[in-house]
Amino acid sequence: MRKSQRISVAVALLIGSSVVVPNAESDTANPFPVASVHFETNATDGDVEVVFEAKAEDEGLATLTVVSPNGRTVIDFSAPDPATLGIRQFLFESPEPADVASLKSAYPEGVYTFTGATVSGAKFHGESTLNHALPAPVSFVLPGPDAEGVGVQDLRITWTQVEDAAAYIIEIEQDELNVNVTARVIADTGSFAVPHGFLRPGTEYELAIGTVSAEGNISFVETGFTTAGAE
Numbered sequence: 001m002r003k004s005q006r007i008s009v010a011v012a013l014l015i016g017s018s019v020v021v022p023n024a025e026s027d028t029a030n031p032f033p034v035a036s037v038h039f040e041t042n043a044t045d046g047d048v049e050v051v052f053e054a055k056a057e058d059e060g061l062a063t064l065t066v067v068s069p070n071g072r073t074v075i076d077f078s079a080p081d082p083a084t085l086g087i088r089q090f091l092f093e094s095p096e097p098a099d100v101a102s103l104k105s106a107y108p109e110g111v112y113t114f115t116g117a118t119v120s121g122a123k124f125h126g127e128s129t130l131n132h133a134l135p136a137p138v139s140f141v142l143p144g145p146d147a148e149g150v151g152v153q154d155l156r157i158t159w160t161q162v163e164d165a166a167a168y169i170i171e172i173e174q175d176e177l178n179v180n181v182t183a184r185v186i187a188d189t190g191s192f193a194v195p196h197g198f199l200r201p202g203t204e205y206e207l208a209i210g211t212v213s214a215e216g217n218i219s220f221v222e223t224g225f226t227t228a229g230a231e
Helices: 008-017 102-106
Strands: 036-044 045-055 063-065 072-077 088-093 110-118 121-128 141-142 147-150 156-159 166-172 178-187 190-195 206-211 218-227
Touching: 045 063, 045 102, 045 110, 156 166, 156 206
Parallel strands: 036 121, 036 218, 147 218
Antiparallel strands: 036 045, 045 088, 063 072, 063 110, 110 121, 141 156, 156 190, 166 178, 166 206, 206 218
16 A cells, blocks of 8 residues: 555554454354454555455464455455464455546445354354545644654654544654554544654655544555754
């Protein structure tokens, strides 16, 4: 979706927006700790994708199936050899076609059903509702887009707040240094203090801020900024 791939920390931060429902049709199936589907866009690049997340408990899953509201199977995973111990956590991302209508057709709105079984045979079930409504993106306030000469000490990133946002996600990355900061903040927050010591002088960073809707859909905007050189 964005120039650099989401990291596992960001995935963990999104779990709070998941909606998981036990299977009313089976008394033997456990609810997934995480089973969710949401729409996500990079408003800067115009990319849109569908993201599925699933997570078992301590044991790995030998099978995982996700069925769309129209009965079509969209995910069908199996671990061919139980000796691999299965897979405990999944993150699936759809392609990002230029034709958004085709993506909406491929992944219609409605309830998606998650079913799975662990290597020992324990069954799991969950449901998550997808809608196509994306929240409005924020606008950068400080630093401004592609800002230069940004101070490395006590930087507080600020943005315009979005009405009805459920939360915001802030990501700062520097690929060459292999460092990043990812945080999820509450909806009435319009700023984020960069941890002391994270920024280096004379260095370019990537910055992304995502608006999270009550349904878990996310609209990211991204830019870059360069810190001031050492005095």
